[in-house]
Amino acid sequence: MFVYLDNSATTQVKPLVAEIMAKTMTEDFGNPSSLHRMGVNAEKILKKARAQVAAALNASPEEIFFTSCGTESDATVLRGVWESRKKQGRRIITTAVEHPAILRNCEQLAREGADVIYLPVNRDCTFDMDAFRSALTPDTILVSVMHVNNEAGSIMPLAQIRSEIDRVNKSILFHTDAVQSFEKLDTDVHKLGVDMLSLSGHKIHACKGIGALYVKKGLHIQPYLLGGGQESNFRSGTENLPAIAGLGEAVRLAEENKQARIAHIADVRCYLKQLLQDNIEDITVNSPEDGVCSVLNVSFLGCRGEVLLHTLEQDDIYVSTGSACSSHKKGSHVLTAMGLSDAQIEGAIRFSFCEDNTREQMDYVCEKLKTAVESQRRLRKAFKR
Amino acid sequence: MENIYIVRCGESALKGKNKPYFERMLVQRIKKNLKDEAGVTVERVDGLIFVRTPEEIPQEDVLKRVGRVFGVDSISPAVEVPIEGLDAESALDAIGREAVAFMMKQIESRGIKTFKVDAKRADKTFAIQSPDIGKRIGARVLKGCKVLKVDVHEPDCFLYINVRRNFAYLYDKKIAGYGGLPLGTNGRGMVLLSGGIDSPVATFMMAHRGMYMDAVHFHSYPYTSERAFEKVKELAGILTDYCGRIRMFSINLLPIQEQIVQNCPEEETTILVRRFMMRIAEAIAKREGDLMLITGESLGQVASQTAASLVVTDAAVSLPVMRPLIAMDKTQIMDIARDIGTFETSIQPYEDCCTVFLPKHPVTQPKLERIEASESRLDVEALVSQAVESAELIIISQREGI
Numbered sequence: 001m002f003v004y005l006d007n008s009a010t011t012q013v014k015p016l017v018a019e020i021m022a023k024t025m026t027e028d029f030g031n032p033s034s035l036h037r038m039g040v041n042a043e044k045i046l047k048k049a050r051a052q053v054a055a056a057l058n059a060s061p062e063e064i065f066f067t068s069c070g071t072e073s074d075a076t077v078l079r080g081v082w083e084s085r086k087k088q089g090r091r092i093i094t095t096a097v098e099h100p101a102i103l104r105n106c107e108q109l110a111r112e113g114a115d116v117i118y119l120p121v122n123r124d125c126t127f128d129m130d131a132f133r134s135a136l137t138p139d140t141i142l143v144s145v146m147h148v149n150n151e152a153g154s155i156m157p158l159a160q161i162r163s164e165i166d167r168v169n170k171s172i173l174f175h176t177d178a179v180q181s182f183e184k185l186d187t188d189v190h191k192l193g194v195d196m197l198s199l200s201g202h203k204i205h206a207c208k209g210i211g212a213l214y215v216k217k218g219l220h221i222q223p224y225l226l227g228g229g230q231e232s233n234f235r236s237g238t239e240n241l242p243a244i245a246g247l248g249e250a251v252r253l254a255e256e257n258k259q260a261r262i263a264h265i266a267d268v269r270c271y272l273k274q275l276l277q278d279n280i281e282d283i284t285v286n287s288p289e290d291g292v293c294s295v296l297n298v299s300f301l302g303c304r305g306e307v308l309l310h311t312l313e314q315d316d317i318y319v320s321t322g323s324a325c326s327s328h329k330k331g332s333h334v335l336t337a338m339g340l341s342d343a344q345i346e347g348a349i350r351f352s353f354c355e356d357n358t359r360e361q362m363d364y365v366c367e368k369l370k371t372a373v374e375s376q377r378r379l380r381k382a383f384k385r
Numbered sequence: 386m387e388n389i390y391i392v393r394c395g396e397s398a399l400k401g402k403n404k405p406y407f408e409r410m411l412v413q414r415i416k417k418n419l420k421d422e423a424g425v426t427v428e429r430v431d432g433l434i435f436v437r438t439p440e441e442i443p444q445e446d447v448l449k450r451v452g453r454v455f456g457v458d459s460i461s462p463a464v465e466v467p468i469e470g471l472d473a474e475s476a477l478d479a480i481g482r483e484a485v486a487f488m489m490k491q492i493e494s495r496g497i498k499t500f501k502v503d504a505k506r507a508d509k510t511f512a513i514q515s516p517d518i519g520k521r522i523g524a525r526v527l528k529g530c531k532v533l534k535v536d537v538h539e540p541d542c543f544l545y546i547n548v549r550r551n552f553a554y555l556y557d558k559k560i561a562g563y564g565g566l567p568l569g570t571n572g573r574g575m576v577l578l579s580g581g582i583d584s585p586v587a588t589f590m591m592a593h594r595g596m597y598m599d600a601v602h603f604h605s606y607p608y609t610s611e612r613a614f615e616k617v618k619e620l621a622g623i624l625t626d627y628c629g630r631i632r633m634f635s636i637n638l639l640p641i642q643e644q645i646v647q648n649c650p651e652e653e654t655t656i657l658v659r660r661f662m663m664r665i666a667e668a669i670a671k672r673e674g675d676l677m678l679i680t681g682e683s684l685g686q687v688a689s690q691t692a693a694s695l696v697v698t699d700a701a702v703s704l705p706v707m708r709p710l711i712a713m714d715k716t717q718i719m720d721i722a723r724d725i726g727t728f729e730t731s732i733q734p735y736e737d738c739c740t741v742f743l744p745k746h747p748v749t750q751p752k753l754e755r756i757e758a759s760e761s762r763l764d765v766e767a768l769v770s771q772a773v774e775s776a777e778l779i780i781i782s783q784r785e786g787i
Contacts, residue, residue: 304608304741306610307607307608307741309607310606310607310608310609310610310611311607313607314607379643379646379647379741380741382646382647383646383651383654383741383742
């Protein structure tokens with residue numbers, strides 16, 4: 001049985017999405033900047049997708065800019081805010097568990113003089129509000145906090161963070177990397193209170209190579225890419241129309257029955273969690289109780305996550321780990337920041353779900369996993385005798 | 386138009402009565418490395434090999450491909466001057482004319498200012514002796530290329546003249562090859578190929594002495610990943626540039642590791658696994674007609690490579706075990722790995738042996754009796770034959786292009 005449980009890494013493109021993309025490549029292949037009819041037609045496709053993404057965020061279309069990926073969206077925010085506001089202040093606040101797209105760019109800004117604060121997280125990877133309050137100063141220029149952590153699935157309290165910000169200084173900018181939460185949680189930008197939001201297509205069954213950035217109306221930050229002036233002069237480069245059309249379609253499909261879909265994913269996750277707890281000894285659930293529907297992080301003590309991963313792939317089950325078997329690679333920065341023990345980090349597996357997963361699949365996964373865990377434990381126990 | 390290259394075979398010219406055989410093998414290897422491209426000819430004439438290629442094939446390409454053929458001492462891109470039927474004076478005149486043109490090209494392309502002539506008369510019936518050829522051509526070049534001066538100590542450019550029957554050759558450099566002996570002149574061997582830095586170098590070094598290489602690779606999937614396996618295949622692919630096609634036998638050691646872990650002392654795990662690897666490699670080698678086993682071990686590098694460990698390892702097999710890197714330092718080995726192009730692939734972080742099976746304190750001074758006693762708890766013969774039967778053969782074809 002094929003069971004794909006690595007949907008936080010990437011997802012399968014929906015057939016309808018692929019269909020629209022193919023059509024945009026082979027028939028409606030005009031350049032939106034062209035003056036002729038084909039250009040006009042292409043622009044219509046662009047407009048439609050922009051409206052679809054905007055609607056999903058409760059934003060207006062002119063606040064949506066298409067980019068090449070989540071990383072580009074994040075980098076645009078960090079670089080752009082820094083260049084536009086570094087005269088007003090140098091403090092940038094983020095968390096220790098952000099995606100590398102945030103962390104590496106922050107490190108670069110720190111080398112250029114930014115005062116970057118990496119907030120610690122709680123043991124279940126939830127937000128440490130006290131640490132945030134003490135880090136927040138009136139001259140902070142940017143707060144960037146991910147909506148959902150990609151490894152643990154914890155949800156950060158963005159609305160609450162916004163209120164804290166407003167108490168200190170209303171003009172501090174607030175960005176969120178919503179790559180893991182888009183279409184899994186409510187990402188109404190007004191409810192969340194964010195000024196900027198990054199999202200990515202390939203986590204919601206669109207293709208790789210397409211992302212978007214929401215920038216609140218009236219907010220001007222320096223563009224990252226200069227050139228032909230596409231995307232209202234904010235993101236130059238000929239629009240990746242097939243991928244943009246695909247993203248629009250993926251959003252449409254996801255919005256169609258959003259609540260039922262999320263409920264189904266949550267049910268599958270909860271079902272697997274219960275199965276594992278009932279059937280396999282010595283495990284710790286690292287995801288918080290109230291985490292996102294799509295991520296479940298579990299440590300199988302006395303096991304190597306990577307060995308479990310390769311054992312499961314033999315049964316056509318695909319998961320991911322928090323650490324690598326190789327001594328050359330370091331364990332996950334997220335699990336480390338959560339303060340997990342070495343054994344927990346070593347034995348961590350991340351299951352990430354989508355609507356195509358079923359309870360039946362989970363029965364199969366649990367059965368295979370039980371065998372894999374037990375045989376590895378037996379072997380390692382014998383070795384360390 | 387065609388390009389001409391003079392290829393010198395080093396050591397293989399010294400092998401007495403076998404000389405024609407070695408040269409024939411060498412010609413064959415050169416042809417093969419040039420992929421039998423249309424218009425390429427390779428022929429032996431009086432101890433030298435002449436490679437002629439259509440002009441379209443870039444020079445660097447030919448130098449690289451021919452330079453990789455073991456047995457090639459050096460190569461020179463050359464200019465050919467026909468002198469058939471000419472008397473010595475007219476021949477010298479023709480050579481002089483070409484020499485001036487040749488040196489003008491060097492001035493234009495490299496801005497040389499000084500030169501030195503090195504003339505040789507391979508055809509002893511040619512009426513002018515070598516030193517005189519050198520002097521007279523030198524004078525002619527000085528006259529024809531006004532910017533040039535002679536510098537016998539540190540010339541910017543050499544002008545080599547080789548006068549042979551019917552043709553004379555001009556060239557300015559000898560590009561060193563790897564030397565060694567043509568592939569296939571020394572039988573076939575079985576190398577234990579891991580994903581590390583050493584064993585690819587050992588493979589290269591044995592092939593360099595004319596040995597065809599088969600390989601055996603051990604992994605512990607799922608305790609190791611498919612990427613580790615892809616890495617070894619990539620390494621073998623690079624090695625085919627030198628060794629030609631490689632037959633690689635891939636074996637999952639996990640069943641044996643499981644038995645060892647469950648029945649034998651932890652600190653002996655590595656040496657016990659090593660002995661199993663040797664036995665399996667030997668069984669396949671004997672079946673496939675390989676004459677010896679080859680490993681990338683270097684004395685004292687790790688616990689399983691101490692002198693005492695190597696003695697215990699060797700005791701498991703009867704075939705001779707060759708260790709071309711035995712007395713080399715890691716840095717020397719790394720230099721060769723860089724030179725032959727395997728280093729960057731070798732250092733990719735995918736391990737072929739999971740650290741799960743690495744004992745904390747492996748024995749460094751194993752005693753054969755103790756190791757044998759531990760093995761007596763295992764059905765060695767059955768484990769080896771199961772492993773041999775399960776071996777998967779992967780043919781790594783010689784890579785296309787450079």
